[in-house]
Amino acid sequence: MNAKDLSRAGKLLAAIVEYEAAYREIQLPVFLYNIGRLHHRLGNHEQAANYYHRFLSAAVDDDPEQRARAEEYLKQVEPRPPTSVSSAAPGISAPPPAPGAHVFAADSPSQP
Structure with missing residues (x-):
């Protein structure tokens, strides 16, 4: 089986080996x-x-659609810096309310 057939058959590791061998022969x-x-x-x-x-370095003048897909896939796999939702240090959350304190939530149902 060639790399494409192995990939279609779900034999992804074997397909990688075949593509790597092919790349060694023809870049x-x-x-x-x-x-x-x-x-x-x-x-x-x-x-x-x-x-x-x-790929993006090697495929300078190749298929622009494939380049765009590669760029999109790259965004999916590259680690992203953590986003901060508050100014608190990572791993530190606000303390719980004191016992008996009234907590108001914007989405809580109103009482009659």
Whole structure:
């Protein structure tokens, strides 16, 4: 089976091995893209990002649609900095209300 057939059959690791061997013989950027996609599907985000970067560097004048897809996939697998919802330090939450304190929530049902 070739890499494409292995991928379609769900044998993703075997497909990666085949694409890597093919790339060693002929440095076609599409092989880097395919390896990145396979790692992405396997949840290997660091490896996927590496191959997407390599593809984008190698495929300078290639298919613009495939470049756009690679850029989008790269956004999906690259780690994002944590977003801050408050000025508190990470892992520190507001203290619970004191016993007997009244807590008002904007979405709580109003009482008659």
